[in-house]
Amino acid sequence: MQIAVKDVFEGFKKYEFWTIFGANEIKKKYRRSKLGQFWITLSVAFFVLVVGSLYKNLFGIEDNFYMTYLAIGYVLWQFISGVLNKSGTIFSKNGKFMLQRSWPATTFVLWLIYSEILILAHNLLILIPIFFFWGTWPSIVGVLFSILGFLITFMTALAVGMILAITTLRYRDIQPILKSLVRIAFFATPIIWMERDLGAVGDLILAVNPFGYFLHIVRDPLLGFAINPFDWLIACGIFVVCVLGALLLLARTKHRLAYWL
Template sequence: MRTSTRYSNLGVKDVLAALSQIGLPLYLAKADIRQRYRRSILGPWWITISTGVMIACIGVIFGTIFKSPMQEFLPFLSAGLIIWGFISSTVMDATTVLISAEAIIKQLPIPVFTHILRMVGRNLIVFFHNLLIFPIVCLCVQKGINWNILYFIPGLVILTLNLLWISLLLAVICTRFRDMTQIVGSLLQIAFYVTPIIWMPSLLPARASVMLLDPNPVYHLLAIVRDPLIGLSPSLMNWLVSAGLLLIGSLLSLLLFNKYRARISYWL
């Protein structure tokens, strides 16, 4: 009975231990960025440059195709692509984060959740680098900001916390079932096209908008961060869906992690 109780709380203890040592994953995240771009003149700014070029190309092409005013479309597109890059890269990295850390997990007594925090922190650093593109775009199209920009902070916090539980859930599942990595990649491609990232929601008829956007969790997570940047206030539904995902998803991922934390090292 004591052994069963000890293992049933293993996941919770692991998460708490990782959070109590939050400085370690943040330091490792910064070290990952430095290591990836070692001996590079521009370092991580290469990601920002490539993202900026992509935004410029897609903006001109799709803005012309959709006949959208550039003053509205370019800030919408740039914010959407930057936030989507954060979401998609975090989700894809989550599928292999524990597999990549196999040697550390087997040799060092570091909480498993530390690797999740490290990966999300690394992608968050890249996100802030890319976010510098947005004010440049706004200056180019003479797009101003308003007080709705303050919603950006709680929106980003909720998005990041959602990505943490999603990453934990996927990390456990994909460590056990390696084919899930390809499935997640395919689902991300579908999510990119059905979510208003390179097209504006105003292009949809009212009925299609209700059917396509309201049940789309990616849209709501994107909206609570993007809308404040482009001067809009996220809707109540955006906040409720995002907060509901955070509560329910965190509980489910923690229950799964609690159950299978002890087996992870055997699956690697």
């Protein structure tokens, strides 16, 4: 366990490494395009506008509130799914670094999370016009709670990223399974639909879907909903379990990671 905790601390300390490569990850993707990284913002904005206008009527949700609901949920989902989809290849992709010298494993997970946070920052820009046109601005307290919710989400993502990175390095078949699960999870999580009349099965799916709780703790305060302590409790529970799991796994496998590359 001590090995793992040390790895995490050492990993954070290498911030010069993961910030420069995390940022370069995005630069790399958009290097030769004119709009550059603002394609990230645009494509998400496009999704929100088209899907939002369509589904608003489909679900019979007349109030403008749906647009802000969808936008926040989708932007956060981009972060969650980005981490989940890419964490499987963290070590296999960066193996050449790991074969040069001794690196804390956490550094490479932070590299991914940092680049996903930069993407999130670009996507947050969408919320400004959305709130302006369709919603009411969130309160300061709401924003603070939302940030707190995101911090819990962020740290859970770090832990889950570590678990997936290690297990996928060892068992490569996890990666394709993961991709399809993430796709299904998008539809099983209240992002484009709202939790109204789901019926017994729907309620059950919602109860066992861990993503719902994280969406609640980040999105609800921004929408001015009352804080539901139950959501926070479950999210914190998942967070603690994931962190412990990640640390135990890292402690057991740290010395073997390079062999599995």
